[in-house]
Amino acid sequence: MSALDFTQTSTARRVGDAERARILAAPGFGQHYTDFMAHARWTVESGWGGGEVLPFGPLQLSPAAAVLHYGQEIFEGLKAFRHADGSVWTFRPEANGERLQRSARRLALPELPVPDFLASLRALVAADEPWVPEATSEESLYLRPFMFASEEFLGVRASHTVDYYVIASPAGPYFPRGVQPLVVWITDEYARAGAGGTGAAKCGGNYASSLLGKNEAAENGADEVLFLDSETHTSIDELSGMNVFAITRDGRLLTPALTGSILEGVTRLSILQLARDRGLEVSEQRLVMSEVLEQLGSGEITEMFACGTAAVINPIGEFRARGGSWTVGDAGSGETTLALRKELTDIQYGRIPDRHGWMTRLV
Numbered sequence: 001m002s003a004l005d006f007t008q009t010s011t012a013r014r015v016g017d018a019e020r021a022r023i024l025a026a027p028g029f030g031q032h033y034t035d036f037m038a039h040a041r042w043t044v045e046s047g048w049g050g051g052e053v054l055p056f057g058p059l060q061l062s063p064a065a066a067v068l069h070y071g072q073e074i075f076e077g078l079k080a081f082r083h084a085d086g087s088v089w090t091f092r093p094e095a096n097g098e099r100l101q102r103s104a105r106r107l108a109l110p111e112l113p114v115p116d117f118l119a120s121l122r123a124l125v126a127a128d129e130p131w132v133p134e135a136t137s138e139e140s141l142y143l144r145p146f147m148f149a150s151e152e153f154l155g156v157r158a159s160h161t162v163d164y165y166v167i168a169s170p171a172g173p174y175f176p177r178g179v180q181p182l183v184v185w186i187t188d189e190y191a192r193a194g195a196g197g198t199g200a201a202k203c204g205g206n207y208a209s210s211l212l213g214k215n216e217a218a219e220n221g222a223d224e225v226l227f228l229d230s231e232t233h234t235s236i237d238e239l240s241g242m243n244v245f246a247i248t249r250d251g252r253l254l255t256p257a258l259t260g261s262i263l264e265g266v267t268r269l270s271i272l273q274l275a276r277d278r279g280l281e282v283s284e285q286r287l288v289m290s291e292v293l294e295q296l297g298s299g300e301i302t303e304m305f306a307c308g309t310a311a312v313i314n315p316i317g318e319f320r321a322r323g324g325s326w327t328v329g330d331a332g333s334g335e336t337t338l339a340l341r342k343e344l345t346d347i348q349y350g351r352i353p354d355r356h357g358w359m360t361r362l363v
């Protein structure tokens with residue numbers, strides 16, 4: 001049972017039907033926002049309270065709010081999908097709710113109970129239902145829950161006031177080119193996480209520290225940056241916002257083990273299951289970058305892909321680094337990669353049975 005009811009406390013001035021239809025025709029990613037947002041507040045004295053749905057709009061924050069100085073902030077990302085009968089569903093939201101709790105523990109933020117997390121999603125999507133794209137598209141409503149230290153206090157300690165919001169943004173393809181093989185830059189300069197750090201938490205600081213690596217990737221004509229482990233700079237961690245997989249010629253699916261420095265992706269977890277279901281041998285292990293590059297050359301690794309909620313599954317076509325470039329397979333989109341992508345999206349859009357019980361109806 002949810003303790004917070006997230007009632008709608010006022011009505012927004014809704015975006016008009018014609019304007020919303022224009023936005024939904026080509027939403028891009030993270031560029032447009034809906035009419036409402038969900039909110040709750042935690043205080044050290046009273047715990048969680050005040051669940052409500054408000055018009056989307058600017059926040060009032062003290063310039064001394066702790067988050068602006070010490071980055072005590074976490075977030076989540078998941079999607080709402082329209083099915084052919086008009087109903088609206090989301091994918092494994094409990095996993096996101098539990099990850100938000102783990103991130104909260106690491107960042108000394110209060111844990112939002114999972115039933116309250118689910119209630120916030122339900123309430124927001126009910127209010128913003130016209131913003132969920134039609135079932136005929138590969139589009140969705142991206143949901144962004146986040147939580148931050150809002151106490152007006154400059155001492156360095158865990159904040160005594162914390163605000164939680166959920167905003168929503170209609171989403172098309174994450175990469176402007178759509179599902180095309182990615183060029184991935186291997187940075188030898190930057191790392192995103194170290195032992196004992198925050199790599200396994202979904203906190204804003206991890207993304208801030210990835211941005212120079214992303215700039216370096218862009219300067220080298222790549223779409224994304226790959227981070228190696230910070231200690232030895234030899235094994236694959238992940239991309240700035242996606243987990244990484246390799247498929248071998250003999251039908252094994254390989255992905256870096258969870259060492260505490262990579263994010264435990266919900267897509268990653270689901271792909272491991274779907275791959276087992278189709279008889280692939282799966283292995284979570286240390287993936288040494290130099291060995292992977294050799295195995296790309298010898299043809300032992302035939303496909304690689306990146307995965308996450310936003311981009312779903314995206315083939316990797318090429319790696320670049322200061323020392324050269326390496327093609328993955330024929331630089332196209334691998335057959336198994338595309339089959340896994342299709343199966344996952346077919347489950348999410350309700351086109352095939354949800355045999356693992358991953359979908360939760362929101363509206």
Ligand SMILES: Cc1ncc(COP(=O)(O)O)c(C=O)c1O
Nearest residue numbers: 241242243263265266267308309
């Ligand atoms: C750093 C990082 N790794 C991996 C992922 C993939 O996680 P998920 O599949 O839960 O979206 C994300 C995106 O959320 C991410 O930001």
